[in-house]
Each structure stands twice: as C-alpha cells, then as structure tokens.
Amino acid sequence: MTVKELENKAKEIRRGILTMIYESEAGHIGGALSCCDILTALFYQIMNTDPGKPKDPDRDRFVLSKGHCVEGYYNILADKGYIRKEELKTFSQFQTRLIGHPNREIPGVEMNTGALGHGLSSACGMAKAGKMQKKDYRVYCLMGDGEQAEGSIWEAAMFASNYRLDNLYAILDRNTLQISGPTEQVMKLEPLKDKWQAFGFEVEQVDGNDMDKVLKAFDRLQKVNGKPKLILADTVKGKGISFMENNVKWHHGTLNQAEYEQALRELGKPDKGGEA
Amino acid sequence: MKHTCRKAFTDTLLELAKEDSRIVALTSDARGSAALNKFVEELPEQFIEVGIAEQNEVGVAAGASTCGLIPFVCAPAPFLSARSLEQIKVDAAYSNTNVKICGVSGGLSYGALGGSHHAIHDLAAIRPMENITVLVPADARETRWMTQAIARTKGPVYMRMGRNEVEDIYTEEDRKKFRLGKAICLKEGRDLTMIAAGELVCPALTAAKKLEACGISVRVLDMHTIKPLDEEAVQAAAQETKGIVTLEEHSIHGGLGGAVAEYTVQNCPVPMKIMGIPEGHVVAGETCDLFPYYGLDEESIAENTKEFWSTL
Numbered sequence: 273m274t275v276k277e278l279e280n281k282a283k284e285i286r287r288g289i290l291t292m293i294y295e296s297e298a299g300h301i302g303g304a305l306s307c308c309d310i311l312t313a314l315f316y317q318i319m320n321t322d323p324g325k326p327k328d329p330d331r332d333r334f335v336l337s338k339g340h341c342v343e344g345y346y347n348i349l350a351d352k353g354y355i356r357k358e359e360l361k362t363f364s365q366f367q368t369r370l371i372g373h374p375n376r377e378i379p380g381v382e383m384n385t386g387a388l389g390h391g392l393s394s395a396c397g398m399a400k401a402g403k404m405q406k407k408d409y410r411v412y413c414l415m416g417d418g419e420q421a422e423g424s425i426w427e428a429a430m431f432a433s434n435y436r437l438d439n440l441y442a443i444l445d446r447n448t449l450q451i452s453g454p455t456e457q458v459m460k461l462e463p464l465k466d467k468w469q470a471f472g473f474e475v476e477q478v479d480g481n482d483m484d485k486v487l488k489a490f491d492r493l494q495k496v497n498g499k500p501k502l503i504l505a506d507t508v509k510g511k512g513i514s515f516m517e518n519n520v521k522w523h524h525g526t527l528n529q530a531e532y533e534q535a536l537r538e539l540g541k542p543d544k545g546g547e548a
Numbered sequence: 549m550k551h552t553c554r555k556a557f558t559d560t561l562l563e564l565a566k567e568d569s570r571i572v573a574l575t576s577d578a579r580g581s582a583a584l585n586k587f588v589e590e591l592p593e594q595f596i597e598v599g600i601a602e603q604n605e606v607g608v609a610a611g612a613s614t615c616g617l618i619p620f621v622c623a624p625a626p627f628l629s630a631r632s633l634e635q636i637k638v639d640a641a642y643s644n645t646n647v648k649i650c651g652v653s654g655g656l657s658y659g660a661l662g663g664s665h666h667a668i669h670d671l672a673a674i675r676p677m678e679n680i681t682v683l684v685p686a687d688a689r690e691t692r693w694m695t696q697a698i699a700r701t702k703g704p705v706y707m708r709m710g711r712n713e714v715e716d717i718y719t720e721e722d723r724k725k726f727r728l729g730k731a732i733c734l735k736e737g738r739d740l741t742m743i744a745a746g747e748l749v750c751p752a753l754t755a756a757k758k759l760e761a762c763g764i765s766v767r768v769l770d771m772h773t774i775k776p777l778d779e780e781a782v783q784a785a786a787q788e789t790k791g792i793v794t795l796e797e798h799s800i801h802g803g804l805g806g807a808v809a810e811y812t813v814q815n816c817p818v819p820m821k822i823m824g825i826p827e828g829h830v831v832a833g834e835t836c837d838l839f840p841y842y843g844l845d846e847e848s849i850a851e852n853t854k855e856f857w858s859t860l
Contacts, residue, residue, distance in 0.1 A: 329616060383610070401615035431599070
C-alpha cells in the first residue's frame with residue numbers, strides 16, 4: 273500500500289474505534305487513537321501474516337502488551353478477515369470473545385493480555401523460539417508508556433538483548449499520559465531512549481502518528497542485526513479528535529451522540545488518492 | 549531406597565528432550581537447585597537461562613509455547629509460585645498455554661532459610677486458576693511418570709516437588725497404576741481414609757500401618773493430582789469409611805485438604821481432619837525438625853489420627 277492508502281486506512285480504523293466505543297459505551301479511546309497509525313502500519317504493510325492461515329507457523333507475531341487498547345486491533349482483525357465485521361458489534365457485550373482485552377479465542381490474537389508489563393516477555397519467548405527453531409518470522413510487541421513502570425518489562429528487555437533477539441520489534445506508544453495524569457508526574461520514565469539503548473536495544477525515535485516516518489523507522493531497523501529493536505513512537509493521546517487530544521479525561525471516556533458526530537466530522541472522509 | 553524427586557524430574561526431562569526437540573528447559577539461575585546441570589551440558593540448545601527473573605521466565609515460556617515449543621520452567625517453588633503468580637494466572641492459565649511450571653524445593657524444603665523460602669501457599673494460590681493441572685509427586689518414580697505424562701498432555705501444569713531425598717513408595721511394576729487425575733490406593737481400609745500428597749504420602753502410609761495394630765483400619769490414597777481432583781476416590785472414601793484425614797506439606801488453608809473439603813461438604817459430608825501447616829508464627833528449621841513440630845511425622849500422624857477416630 274502507498275503511504276496515502278495507509279493513512280486512509282488508519283482513518284477508517286479510527287472511525288471504527290469511535291463507532292465501537294460509542295455503541296458499546298466502553299473502551300480505552302485515547303490510547304486506541306494514539307497507537308492507531310502504528311497498528312495500521314504493522315498489519316497492512318510491515319507484518320507477514322495471512323488471515324486465512326492464522327496458525328501458520330511461519331507467520332509474524334503481534335502481541336498487544338497495552339491490552340486495553342483493543343478497539344483498533346479488533347477493527348483491523350475484522351477488516352482483514354480474521355473475524356466477521358458484524359462481530360464487532362458484540363464488543364464488551366455479555367459472553368463475547370471480543371472482550372475489553374485481547375484473548376486467544378480470537379483468530380489472529382497470540383496471547384491473552386491485559387495485565388500490564390506481560391507482553392514483552394511473551395514476545396521474547398516467541399522470538400527466542402523462532403531463533404531456536406531457525407525460523408525467519410518476526411515478533412512485534414506494542415507497549416504503552418504507563419506500563420514502563422512495570423519491572424517485568426525490564427526483565428524482558430534484558431533477556432531480549434542477552435539473546436540478541438534481532439527478530440523482536442518492540443514499539444513504545446509514547447503518548448505521555450496515563451490514567452492518573454502525565455506519566456512524568458505519576459512516575460518519571462524519561463530518559464526512555466537512553467534507558468532502552470542502555471538495555472541493548474537499537475532505538476528509533478519517531479513521530480508515531482506520521483505514517484511515512486513510522487514506515488521509514490521500521491525500514492531502518494530491519495537492517496540492524498544482532499540486537500533487539502525499539503521504536504520510540506511519540507504519539508498524541510486521542511490523536512485525530514480535537515477535544516480528545518492530550519486530554520487524560522479520554523483515557524477511557526465514552527462518547528455521547530453529539531461528541532460522536534463531531535468526532536466523525538473531524539476525521540472526515542478518506543483523502544483523494546486512497547481507497548474508497 | 550531413597551531418591552530425590554527433583555533429580556528424577558530432570559533426568560526424565562533430559563531423556564524426553566533428547567527424543568523431542570520441542571521440549572526446552574528454562575531456569576532462573578537455579579541450575580543447581582533444579583538439578584539441571586546435566587541437561588545444560590548435554591542439550592545446551594534446548595536450554596534457556598533467564599537470570600533471576602521469575603516473572604519474565606514464565607512469560608517467555610508462555611510465548612515460546614505458542615510457537616510450538618514445550619517449555620518446562622524449572623525454579624524454586626517459593627519464588628516461582630509467588631513472584632510470577634500473575635504470569636501463571638494470565639500467561640499460563642488464562643491464556644491456556646502449554647507451559648509446564650515445575651517448582652522444586654516446595655513446601656518446607658528450604659525450612660532452615662525462613663519464611664521467604666517456604667512454599668506453603670502455592671497450591672492454594674494456583675489451584676483455583678482455570679485450565680491448570682496441579683500436581684505433587686510422592687516419590688522419585690512417580691515424579692518420573694508424572695513428567696512423562698505432562699510432556700505429552702497439552703495445557704498448563706504446576707508441578708511441585710521437594711528438595712530432599714524421599715523413601716521410594718513405588719516400584720517399576722506400579723507404573724500402570726499411575727494416571728493423571730486418578731488417586732492411587734496404597735492401602736485398603738474400612739474405618740478411615742488418609743488422603744495424602746507429596747512427601748507426606750510415605751509417613752501417612754507408615755502411620756496407617758501402625759494404626760492397624762491398634763485396631764483402626766485405614767485406607768491410604770496418594771492424591772498426586774490436586775487438580776483436577778479425583779472426586780470418585782474422594783466420594784468412595786466418604787461413603788465407605790467414617791472419616792477423612794488429609795495430609796500435605798502446605799498450609800491447612802486451600803491446598804489438598806481444602807480441595808477434598810470443598811468436594812465432600814457439598815456432595816458427601818463426612819468428618820474431616822486437615823493436617824498441614826497452620827497459620828501462625830513462621831518457624832525455621834530442617835524438615836526433620838519441622839515435620840514433628842507441625843505434627844507431620846509418622847508418630848504424630850498416627851497419634852492425631854487416633855484422637856480424630858476417638859471423636860467419631
């Protein structure tokens with residue numbers, strides 16, 4: 273896909289996120305919007321996956337460590353055909369498998385996540401297994417910034433660099449807000465780039481809401497061998513919706529009808545040059 | 549003869565791993581405690597050292613299991629079952645991954661090292677989790693059969709072993725008696741049933757034989773599978789004998805005794821005595837001192853069972 277097509281796809285996924293949260297009156301909207309461009313880049317451009325063969329042993333793996341931001345993930349799985357689009361309406365409903373956090377009953381989901389700080393360990397296990405079995409697949413793990421305070425993340429970071437897991441790509445959705453407020457007020461995380469470099473990662477810091485830059489960052493990292501990689505993605509919580517951007521109130525806020533309509537208007541229609 | 553379960557475990561694991569390259573061993577700087585040195589030497593490419601990081605250890609194992617490996621996590625039970633409890637809950641049990649969590653030096657194995665090193669809450673903590681099988685072998689041979697069985701059975705497992713040598717209970721001929729989820733009847737009896745697990749199976753059996761001489765006929769069951777519980781065997785014990793004594797190297801809350809009580813109280817109420825470690829001030833010491841202190845040596849078991857019988 274071209275960059276323009278991917279940007280339009282991200283816009284379509286954002287609409288899906290808004291609709292899902294508006295209809296279900298549940299969800300983590302701010303973080304879902306901040307990581308939407310990264311998810312779109314991964315599933316439509318970077319990763320080697322086949323929705324028709326979700327258990328293909330050679331598939332690339334994806335782990336959503338920030339498991340609460342499922343809305344974009346579920347919309348992508350439906351759009352790609354892992355699940356039926358009508359099923360999206362069951363999000364957060366009684367006995368659905370589209371729970372508020374991903375789980376392995378859903379085709380395309382590799383690990384049940386939701387408890388923070390777990391995903392990178394699972395991803396390390398997948399990457400290490402790939403190395404042990406001499407497979408070429410890659411493992412992608414999307415983390416939140418709030419969960420950087422979990423000690424287990426750094427246990428996993430040490431492991432990844434100890435075993436030179438260059439098939440592991442961690443992405444840090446650095447939207448600078450967590451549920452109680454700015455991350456730097458809740459628990460100082462910076463300097464994150466230095467920390468990840470010190471733990472042995474090749475780090476690319478980019479604007480995580482700029483599709484072109486995200487793709488180029490992955491391109492650059494793919495050329496690095498012998499060490500794990502991290503994309504430090506500077507993003508905006510609530511990206512794309514003016515009244516949600518950088519507003520912690522929208523960590524898991526739900527929308528009323530007026531807000532929903534305004535949000536859809538702000539997203540607008542796909543730009544010319546993209547898919548209809 | 550006496551043998552150590554952890555040695556039987558890793559010897560068996562090495563044999564299995566030589567036959568099946570999907571089997572890998574992980575440890576958190578516990579090659580010595582888990583008796584893994586030979587495994588590391590012979591199959592270094594099937595071994596993953598994680599460093600002292602039990603949370604990551606279980607997470608890595610769970611991730612690796614989704615890619616076709618059969619990971620055996622080998623680490624001291626007190627740390628493995630507590631430090632990584634959330635990883636056991638989410639990455640192993642809830643995710644229903646094919647991870648074998650093998651806690652060595654369980655119970656009071658590290659008795660002299662103090663409460664930080666006692667693993668007497670693990671069964672209570674892990675037993676209620678979905679999908680997971682919970683196992684406690686009684687001797688080295690049973691450990692071997694158990695290890696073979698879990699390697700070929702899909703799904704998460706918590707298996708807890710002791711550190712010290714234990715008296716053999718089984719011979720090679722007993723192998724056919726072992727099945728996951730089925731208690732093994734070691735002695736028939738009419739009056740009472742002792743349901744024991746792990747290192748307490750041996751003293752329970754000896755105590756039961758002593759009680760025979762006092763005119764009390766005691767059935768002895770080795771309940772090596774704590775979960776899923778062999779309800780049929782428990783039901784038979786409740787109906788065919790007049791009381792049940794449970795014995796475990798674990799807190800009296802929530803372990804084997806808890807499992808048996810949960811079943812009987814709702815299905816076949818029967819007087820029970822739960823023998824294990826009561827809540828209270830943590831006492832440090834070797835197991836040879838701690839077992840009598842907690843009434844878990846053969847003499848105390850016989851004495852306390854006699855007293856229980858007298859109340860029925």
